[in-house]
Amino acid sequence: MPTAPINGIHLYYEVHGSGPALLFAHGQGGNHLSWWQQVAHFQARHTCVVFAHRGFAPSSPVSGTTAPDSYADDLEALIQHLNLKDVALVAQSMGGWTCLEYARREPERVRALVMASTSGRLDFSQLENQEIRNWIGQSPSALAELQARGIHPAGGERMAREQPALAHLYWQISEHAPASFREEIRVRIRQLRTESPKLLAQLPMPVLFVTGDEDWVFPPAAGPEFAKLAPRGSAVRVPAAGHSVYFERAAKFNEIIGRVL
Numbered sequence: 001m002p003t004a005p006i007n008g009i010h011l012y013y014e015v016h017g018s019g020p021a022l023l024f025a026h027g028q029g030g031n032h033l034s035w036w037q038q039v040a041h042f043q044a045r046h047t048c049v050v051f052a053h054r055g056f057a058p059s060s061p062v063s064g065t066t067a068p069d070s071y072a073d074d075l076e077a078l079i080q081h082l083n084l085k086d087v088a089l090v091a092q093s094m095g096g097w098t099c100l101e102y103a104r105r106e107p108e109r110v111r112a113l114v115m116a117s118t119s120g121r122l123d124f125s126q127l128e129n130q131e132i133r134n135w136i137g138q139s140p141s142a143l144a145e146l147q148a149r150g151i152h153p154a155g156g157e158r159m160a161r162e163q164p165a166l167a168h169l170y171w172q173i174s175e176h177a178p179a180s181f182r183e184e185i186r187v188r189i190r191q192l193r194t195e196s197p198k199l200l201a202q203l204p205m206p207v208l209f210v211t212g213d214e215d216w217v218f219p220p221a222a223g224p225e226f227a228k229l230a231p232r233g234s235a236v237r238v239p240a241a242g243h244s245v246y247f248e249r250a251a252k253f254n255e256i257i258g259r260v261l
């Protein structure tokens with residue numbers, strides 16, 4: 001299996017296709033396998049790179065209490081390991097902590113940044129928007145209801161109901177990482193989500209926010225609000241989709257992100 005010996009761990013990665021580099025960073029409920037529908041779509045005209053964050057199999061196991069602090073460092077080292085001159089980054093949920101930090105450090109090496117159902121370390125509660133405030137109040141009970149029904153919160157009710165095989169696959173990929181580790185990750189990334197949304201003004205590249213209208217993990221209204229703060233920001237809200245638009249509505253997601261790649 002291809003691994004990069006970086007920052008004291010072995011980071012698992014795969015490279016598919018050829019063309020301008022397109023790198024995908026998965027969320028807390030995924031790993032490198034999560035992007036199967038994107039790799040199949042983009043590999044004919046892009047060099048697609050997928051990897052498993054540290055702690056997510058088959059990368060080296062580590063403590064979840066500190067793993068997210070190293071994610072941007074690991075991404076930088078992987079890009080160097082692969083000798084990529086520049087990249088377009090696609091971040092899903094937790095992957096936003098990884099990709100946004102790298103884009104802030106190395107803006108000249110990032111052609112485009114896609115933030116899917118995420119704002120990384122940027123605190124969406126600082127946005128002045130009533131829909132977001134309402135969502136913050138409603139989200140805990142909505143997530144508790146999904147969990148009580150055995151529905152993965154990042155998959156959502158609609159995927160479980162309309163695409164049960166896809167929802168099952170999502171669960172299977174998620175279970176590659178222990179539940180205790182994923183909970184440690186969830187706690188740590190929330191601790192790190194304290195920074196001002198105004199930091200988006202520093203990013204010169206196209207920044208696209210994609211959110212699902214039925215998401216109870218990340219507020220759908222936050223994407224358009226964040227996009228207003230980036231010089232080249234844009235946003236798309238996808239109807240009939242939950243937290244994992246890339247997985248649940250892959251054809252639509254691929255079409256949307258293809259506009260900025």
